Each structure stands twice: as C-alpha cells, then as structure tokens.
Amino acid sequence: xxxxxNRRKFIKDAAITGAAFxxxxxxMKVFAAEKKSTVRIGMIATGFRGQSHLGEMLKRNDVExxxxxxxxxRMMAMAQKLVAEHGKxxxxxxxxxxxxxRNLLKRTDIDAVIVASPWQWHRDHGIDAMNAGKIxxxxxxxxxxxQDCWDFVNTYEKTKVPIMMMENVCYRRDxxxxxxxxxxxxxxxxxxxxxxxxxxxxGVLFNDGTPNAGPGVEFGDxxxxxxxxxxxHHQKRNGELYPTHGLGPVATMIDLNRGNRLTALSSVSTKSxxxxxxxxxxxxxxxxHPNAKIHYKLGDVVSTQxxxxxxxxxxxxxxxxxxxxxxLGFRVQGTNGLWMDYSGGGxxxxxxxxxxxxxxxxxxxxxxxxxxxDHPLWKRYSKEAEGAGHGGMDYFVDNAFIxxxxxxxxxxxxxYDLATWYAITPLSEKSIAEGGTLQxxxxxxxxxxxxxxxxxxxxxxx
Amino acid sequence: xxxxxNRRKFIKDAAITGAAFxxxxxxMKVFAAEKKSTVRIGMIATGFRGQSHLGEMLKRNDVExxxxxxxxxRMMAMAQKLVAEHGKxxxxxxxxxxxxxRNLLKRTDIDAVIVASPWQWHRDHGIDAMNAGKIxxxxxxxxxxxQDCWDFVNTYEKTKVPIMMMENVCYRRDxxxxxxxxxxxxxxxxxxxxxxxxxxxxGVLFNDGTPNAGPGVEFGDxxxxxxxxxxxHHQKRNGELYPTHGLGPVATMIDLNRGNRLTALSSVSTKSxxxxxxxxxxxxxxxxHPNAKIHYKLGDVVSTQxxxxxxxxxxxxxxxxxxxxxxLGFRVQGTNGLWMDYSGGGxxxxxxxxxxxxxxxxxxxxxxxxxxxDHPLWKRYSKEAEGAGHGGMDYFVDNAFIxxxxxxxxxxxxxYDLATWYAITPLSEKSIAEGGTLQxxxxxxxxxxxxxxxxxxxxxxx
Numbered sequence: 001x002x003x004x005x006n007r008r009k010f011i012k013d014a015a016i017t018g019a020a021f022x023x024x025x026x027x028m029k030v031f032a033a034e035k036k037s038t039v040r041i042g043m044i045a046t047g048f049r050g051q052s053h054l055g056e057m058l059k060r061n062d063v064e065x066x067x068x069x070x071x072x073x074r075m076m077a078m079a080q081k082l083v084a085e086h087g088k089x090x091x092x093x094x095x096x097x098x099x100x101x102r103n104l105l106k107r108t109d110i111d112a113v114i115v116a117s118p119w120q121w122h123r124d125h126g127i128d129a130m131n132a133g134k135i136x137x138x139x140x141x142x143x144x145x146x147q148d149c150w151d152f153v154n155t156y157e158k159t160k161v162p163i164m165m166m167e168n169v170c171y172r173r174d175x176x177x178x179x180x181x182x183x184x185x186x187x188x189x190x191x192x193x194x195x196x197x198x199x200x201x202x203g204v205l206f207n208d209g210t211p212n213a214g215p216g217v218e219f220g221d222x223x224x225x226x227x228x229x230x231x232x233h234h235q236k237r238n239g240e241l242y243p244t245h246g247l248g249p250v251a252t253m254i255d256l257n258r259g260n261r262l263t264a265l266s267s268v269s270t271k272s273x274x275x276x277x278x279x280x281x282x283x284x285x286x287x288x289h290p291n292a293k294i295h296y297k298l299g300d301v302v303s304t305q306x307x308x309x310x311x312x313x314x315x316x317x318x319x320x321x322x323x324x325x326x327x328l329g330f331r332v333q334g335t336n337g338l339w340m341d342y343s344g345g346g347x348x349x350x351x352x353x354x355x356x357x358x359x360x361x362x363x364x365x366x367x368x369x370x371x372x373x374d375h376p377l378w379k380r381y382s383k384e385a386e387g388a389g390h391g392g393m394d395y396f397v398d399n400a401f402i403x404x405x406x407x408x409x410x411x412x413x414x415x416y417d418l419a420t421w422y423a424i425t426p427l428s429e430k431s432i433a434e435g436g437t438l439q440x441x442x443x444x445x446x447x448x449x450x451x452x453x454x455x456x457x458x459x460x461x462x
Numbered sequence: 463x464x465x466x467x468n469r470r471k472f473i474k475d476a477a478i479t480g481a482a483f484x485x486x487x488x489x490m491k492v493f494a495a496e497k498k499s500t501v502r503i504g505m506i507a508t509g510f511r512g513q514s515h516l517g518e519m520l521k522r523n524d525v526e527x528x529x530x531x532x533x534x535x536r537m538m539a540m541a542q543k544l545v546a547e548h549g550k551x552x553x554x555x556x557x558x559x560x561x562x563x564r565n566l567l568k569r570t571d572i573d574a575v576i577v578a579s580p581w582q583w584h585r586d587h588g589i590d591a592m593n594a595g596k597i598x599x600x601x602x603x604x605x606x607x608x609q610d611c612w613d614f615v616n617t618y619e620k621t622k623v624p625i626m627m628m629e630n631v632c633y634r635r636d637x638x639x640x641x642x643x644x645x646x647x648x649x650x651x652x653x654x655x656x657x658x659x660x661x662x663x664x665g666v667l668f669n670d671g672t673p674n675a676g677p678g679v680e681f682g683d684x685x686x687x688x689x690x691x692x693x694x695h696h697q698k699r700n701g702e703l704y705p706t707h708g709l710g711p712v713a714t715m716i717d718l719n720r721g722n723r724l725t726a727l728s729s730v731s732t733k734s735x736x737x738x739x740x741x742x743x744x745x746x747x748x749x750x751h752p753n754a755k756i757h758y759k760l761g762d763v764v765s766t767q768x769x770x771x772x773x774x775x776x777x778x779x780x781x782x783x784x785x786x787x788x789x790l791g792f793r794v795q796g797t798n799g800l801w802m803d804y805s806g807g808g809x810x811x812x813x814x815x816x817x818x819x820x821x822x823x824x825x826x827x828x829x830x831x832x833x834x835x836d837h838p839l840w841k842r843y844s845k846e847a848e849g850a851g852h853g854g855m856d857y858f859v860d861n862a863f864i865x866x867x868x869x870x871x872x873x874x875x876x877x878y879d880l881a882t883w884y885a886i887t888p889l890s891e892k893s894i895a896e897g898g899t900l901q902x903x904x905x906x907x908x909x910x911x912x913x914x915x916x917x918x919x920x921x922x923x924x
Binding site: 188189191192200264266268269270271273274277299300301303305306307310311312313315319322323324325326333334335336337338340342343351353355356361362363435436437438 | 650651653654662726728730731732733735736739761762763765767768769772773774775777781784785786787788795796797798799800802804805813815817818823824825897898899900
C-alpha cells in the first residue's frame, strides 16, 4: 500500500484529541474517533490466502503482527519470509500441530485474529477465538453443518466479541459502483439478483504436491495448498460449497439482515464429470490413474434459488470443475433496469440498461455508468488499493477490518451475515440430497433484521 | 419467401415419379418421397400471430388455405386482406362466435390446421382438431392445467393424428448453429442449460384498444390483440407462463423425450411491481387509473430450475414486466465449453469458450464459431427464409410443418414435446403457490423416451 501519511497522521491526532472532534469545523472528512491507534494481530493459518492478508497487514503502520499459527511449516516459512521482506519483526510461531493455535489465542498481547484456514477449521478457529476474547476476521466459505452457523451467532451473543465476514468481492470496484447506483435508486426496487462462483479450479484442486504446486493430478495427502484440503470437499459433498462471493455482494444491495432476510432455498446439481475427465485427460494422470476413477460427489454445476422476505429472488451458481473463463455472473435487476457481468470485474465486461436513460431496448457497456458512479470509497482509496490482492479489493476488506477495530465500531459485514451466508452450503447440500427440495433458511438475527439499519458502503470512510 | 422454383418443381416431380426415386442416381439431395404435393390448411385464429403463419402459407405453392376461423371480425378482415395481397383465393370464413371453428373442422377438404389462438383456447382447438382428423400445428404457450397436457397425449394416442409443437426459436440461426456444435461434440457432454423469455411486453400487454393498438394502459375488454387476452394471465396467474422459447431450443440439444426426460422442477417468483408501475407512470394512465391499482399476480421475474434423468439442469427465466432489452438468455454448457447469448440471435451477441481451442480463460465472440458451424438447414434455405417472421426462423418452423405432412413423416417436435414443455407452466404455478416446492414432471411418453431416437435438426432437408 502506498501509505497516505497525512491521513495516518490525522488519524493518530484524532485518537489523541478524542472528543474535541465533534465540535471541530473542518472541510476534511471527519473520521469517527479511534479507540486504539494500533491493532495487534494474530494470523490463524498462513497458507496462500493467509499470506495475502498478512501482506496487507504488513503494509500498514497501524498493525503489528504478533503471532502466527499453522501446522504446515512450509507455509509458515513463506509467511515469515514475507514478514522479513517488509522489515517487520518476526511474529511468534505456533506450528506444533492442529491445535497449537489455541496457545496463540492464550496470548494477552493480541487484539484480533485473521482466520484463513481450510474450511473445515473455520468453526473451531472462529469460535475458540471469540471465546478467548479475540476479535475475528473470518475468511469466506460455507459451513460444514448448519449448527456451525448457530454456534457463531450464539458465541458472539454470549461473548460480544465481534467477528467480521471477510468477503472481498463485496468491495470489488464494479460491484461497489453498482451498489452506489442501487443506493441512488437507478435500478428502482430490486427484484432479481444473480451471482456465483464460476471459476475453473481444476488446476488448483490438483497439483504435484510440491511447494511450488506444479501441475499434477494429486490431491489430499499427496496435494499441496488447496489441493491438500479443498478437493476432498468436492469429493465428498454436493452443494453450493462456496456461496459468499456470489451472495455477499448482492446481499449488501438488498439490505440483507437489515430490513430484509432470506427465507428459503432449493438447489439442484448436474452430474459430476469434470474432475474425472481432467485427471483422465491430463498428461500427469490418464484414464487409469486412481484419481480418474474415484467418485467426486460434487455436481459440476450447482444452482441455488433463494427467496427473500422483501420479494426478491437470488440465483447462485457454483461451477468450478469445467473449462471456462472466470465469471462471478452477477445480475442486479430492479424495476428500472439491470446490470449483468460476464467476467472478473472490468467496467466494460458486462451489460447495463437503465430505463429512460439507455437507448430503447439496447444494452450499453457499463463503462461510463460505473465510472460515473464509482463508489466514494474507491475514488478515495484507489491509490492505496493498488497492488493489493484480487484487483485491489483485498485492500478494502482488510482496511475495513482494521479501521472498524480501531474505532470500536460494528463491522460492516458481521456475524449475522456470516451465519446467513455460510448456511447456504449445508442447506443446499440437504436440498440436493433430497432431490431439490425446499429448505427454510433460519433467521439468525432472531427478529433483529426488522430494525437493524444498513451499514455497508454508505460513505468513503472505510 | 423467395420461392426456389427448381426445388419446388423437383418436389412435384418426385411426388409423381414415386418409388422410382430410390434407385435414381443424382448429385441432388434426395428427399423422402412425398405422399401429397399440396397441403390444404385451415387457420384457427387469425390474430397477428396467425397472420404471420398465414403469410408463410400464402408464399407457398404447395399450400392452399381453405378456411379461417376467428370470432374477431377485425382480425379476420386483416387476414383476408393478406390473402388478397398474395393473389390467392379468399378462404371461407368462420366468425360466428367462439365455437364456429368446429364448423371449420367439419370440412372434408382440409388436411391440417394451424392454431394460433389465445392460450386458454389451445387445448380445445388442438384436441377438437385431432378428434376431427385434422393434423395440428400448435403455437407456443404453457398449459392452463396439467391435465391439458395429458389430454393432448391421450387424444394423439387414440386418434394417431399428429400435432406439431410450432416452437420457432428452435430454428433460430444461432441456436441451430449451437445445436450443430453440440451434435458434433464441441461442448462435450452437456451439463447445464439456460433459456427464458426476457422481453419487455408492457407495450404489448396494454394499449388503447384500437385496431392499430396505439399506446395506452387498457387491457381485457378494453384492450386489442394480446392486450385483449394475454394480460389477464399476468393478472391472475403466477408461474413460468411462457416456457417454450427458452426450453424448446435446449430440449433439442439434450434429446429430451428421446433418451432423456425432465424429472422435476421448482419455481420462485419476485414480487409484482412492473405492471402497476407502468400504468401509474404512463401519460395515458397515472397513479389513479384503475389498472394502476389492481393486483397483477405474476411476479416480475419467475425462475424455474429443472432436472433431467441424464443429470443436466435447466434454468428458465420469465421476465416480461420490466424495462429491459430483449434477451432469451441462452446458456449451453458442457464438459468442454459453453455458449451464452445476451440478445436476440445475432451471431456476435454472446460469448463462447471451447476448451483447447479458445484462448485460455478468455471469452470469444461466437461470430466465427457460429459461421463455421452454421446449420446445414440454414445454409441451404437462408434465402428462402429472408423476410420471414422473427429473423427468418418462422420460415423454418412452418416449412417443417408442411414438409412433414407432405411426406407423412413424424414431426420434428411432436405431441410429447408439446405436453412436456406446456406442463412447465401449471407445475411452476403450483410450485410458487406452495412457496417454491419441488414438483415431479410426468413422463408423458410413458417410458417411450428410453427408445425414441433424436430427429430434430439432423439434416438439411427441412
């Protein structure tokens, strides 16, 4: 990050001057007063995704990375190397098996942890952290069991330790520009939304097991990084395994859990052919390779229809086993127009129509619209975001996490969002297992959705 | 149509020379022998859609339009005018109320009828015709009741009088090129398909009731043409009201009812806002106009998930009450690639990716692919199709109807297709009424789908 030293100085001053702030008259944007000027971080899991968050933390002067836990010593070494490259002090390591993270959580010099572990660990890592009084930044995935979602909510309500749902795509530049247009009413009342995870992961799900993750057809014990743990979910589960990239961005547009809530879903899946075919056709595998013959339970395309109390429908698509260009497949449609994308976030990679402004019955490129309605947050911090992961959006999600903690303010994406979004996965698995039946989606807010107010993307602050 | 006189002469000769044909050695494409050289047609309903079919019939030298039935004398006058413009003999009129068509059906000089009536009449018109021994060309829609679908099948099986499902979009040029690519295996095994009817119909659903259908906000008794009868379906029903434009084209690609069948669906709908909003905002209406205040039951966007025995999923979208560009929203995805469209059939209006041939992880314009794989039928008859309705595809569907009758060969889209596609509507209504529940789709072939062979789009014949 190119540090904006003036802004940082201003924040530090603000933390010192405190309450005087409210009566200051200044043309500058006034930040909420900081309760702390430095956030002390522990990393739980230092795989590639954890290292990406770590990189964002290391760029900042308001964060100290105190400790890191991961049983994989190769990943830990990479993480330490990254720390050294930033000239920061080496964090304390916790690498003594799967549960050494609990010793990290016992430390009294850590304010918050970032959890970027394999999916099956999210529940324990997040809940143990909250119980230890550590604020949590939780990476995306779907829950293993529906009860996990309740466990997150109940633990939060018991401990009052906040947990943020670190959904970076909510901060994608085109998505935030469309959110801005939604908030300004250009689409009218929202009706139908689509999103998904349409990403050819075959080269991620299989590799040769070496730390450089060379091409190969191995997974599980013989695989490295995501091939080591992610592929087995594709082998043993059939459902919308990765709902939040598609759902999160549209959830903020329809004020989910803040005046609106999800009520029910049904999911269907195609047959499963892609992973077998990949291994069978690979020069590293072949039709007789064991991984070409095992059964991968996950259907190649999983579709999920979701309904909301406010009368919207949402379609999610999970499509990761087939050759295809990357596309999260957003569609945001209201009574006054619609936007669709077909790629990875480029302003020109989509179609838009706004009634009365677009030419009659004709798509426009979204380019000029998204430039005109570029979100204030992106306008302000696009320079800081340069070079951050996933086209810059990782900067924003990590920044929101840290700035919220410094101000002791509610996270823009909180435990109820996490529980609701994570719940899609086990509910979709149940729906598919039952042939596509309707599944009720619990109200994790226990009625609070009726009065909670929207908070995401309302200003240029963070 | 630019008549291909050589081809027509050849057909007539063929009908005369008969069996000698099979031993002829000729570089020309040999047609199956004709059983009759002229088809005598009765029109049931002469509204705008009926007039479009009538226009195709009038261009042909192998068709005689004998009689026409419609209680609407204005539409009948337009149809007679069209006949006169083509210099053909005026067909006998049946305009004496809703049931005068039964007198048309009593005629012994008619081989077949084309039914293009309001949806609620399709069942009676079609079944009465079959019972009267008249071959039927049936326009698209969805059934009013599920039993209607069984009535079509049972009547066909009792009478053996064939009925063709006149789904013109099955013959759209880009759709047929993609079908050709599917048949040649370029997409691999098909997995997931999408289609729909995303067409802003507001200006069709409301008008001023005059025969020129000027702008207005009236429907029902005060409306003209589709506003006279179609809008009430939007007022009183909530479901996938118009499934065949989206489903038909992909049904031929997955060999539906011919080695494959639909098993179940579930539908969801958004709230209904578009039609009220349209009337309220119209200079011809306003917020106090009665049609701005009544309840239109149809949700603005209706989504339907369908499953097949062969492990594919199909998503249909019905979206006709909102401002938007026209789009049937096709997606054809297999293990080896996918095609998506976003417009009305232009070869360049979409995205395609074929594994190993397209650049890695990048969409291509479908243009060169669809040109290369232009369907033999279109290659051969594109000149004849010029000027026909809906970009030429109406020529092909009408031509298939007539040529099949002349040869006494099975229709490429038959009663089982009709019943299966029509059934989507009542089943989706039931699903939505029950909150989105799963509905089993009957096997209208009673097991014959297992052995029936694909017939659609296999040659350049018709």
